Amino acid sequence: MPRRPRTRRTNQDTFTRPSPAAVTYDLSERRHATIRVPPGSAWTSGPHWHVAHTEFLQVLSGTALVTLAGLDLRVEPGDDVVMVPRGVVHEWRRADVDPWRLKDSEELVVREWTEPSDGAKEVFFRNLNGLILDEAASNRSEGGSSWSGALLELELWNLFWRADNYPVVLGLGGGWIGAAATRVLMGAAVALGWVLGRPGVYDEYCAR
Template identity: 55%
Template sequence: MSARTRTAEQSIFKRPAPSAVTYDLSVPDQATIRLPPDSTWTSGPHWHDNHTEFLQVLSGHAEIRLSGTMMPSVSAIDGVVIVPRGTVHEWRRSPSAGLDDELVVKEWTDPKDGQKEAFFKNLNGIILDAISAGDGSWRMRTLDLELRNLFWRMDNWPEFLSPSWPGWIQGAMTRFLLLGSVIVGKVLGCRGSYEEYCST
């Protein structure tokens, strides 16, 4: 298997279409995320057990889901959206956004413990190395396993079932699937977090 790309000192990460996104991690404890007009990127539905998250649209329009509440077109005039701990949330470009609008969103958490930067550095390192290795490579075949190991380690709990399932079942299923990935990851050498991507 090829060596991992050393990106620990890098603060800007760009991923290609169709889910094009740029992460700017140059300010400690926050991320500025840019989605070009044609991006299909989404944060995916997830929650955090130990962090309250804050989302602020700087330009463009975002569609934000907080548990059962859908906010179809959040813009800069709407201020900061607070995502309490344990709240399933997801955000993406609003379908009603103009075709030429870039969406720019700032994210940060409470507590400010460096975990957001570490999470996004590992996330992008893993994905970009898999893309670079190409389809059919070991990195691409273990991509989901790596990401699930990262989610387990960095308080990022994805929603695997439809939102209609009760929260306790969602939580149990997510923890069961991610724990299974951690066990398999130990056998295959997939940890989800690497010093090549983040030194913290």
């Protein structure tokens, strides 16, 4: 399949994706990302872990449901910053909406950063959004296909590997079996990505 041109986003700092998993990433501050999840959005970070980075989450508005090593935490503004140690499976999203609590209808705003602060988080979010937004635009103009969807998945797995983001697969969790399954799939995707020239990280998406 011929490669479609990628949208140059080197000067873009805000990325918005539509419903049902509506989300906005603000990358204007290089040290951290600010992620906004509107009411009704099904967006989730997905369960994953990091090998080389400790992650921090600070809720600025709304209520987040943070799952950390299988434990669910409701986190609100004023609560302690959530620290996610290396190797610990975690996921975050909007907390369940309670129609009797007005604050649950607020936009969820979370500040996210990592240590070391080496730019990997920014590279990840810029390429993640660039790939997804360009694929969505292509589907609107040309119609989607299972082939293009598979190529996007391949790109994303290559990005995950390059940006220290290890997704949980097959519902296996973060034990040694789950970690092994993720690494096997990731290794196969990276090898195939190398053959097809699909590295998952592109100059067109990265900041100058």
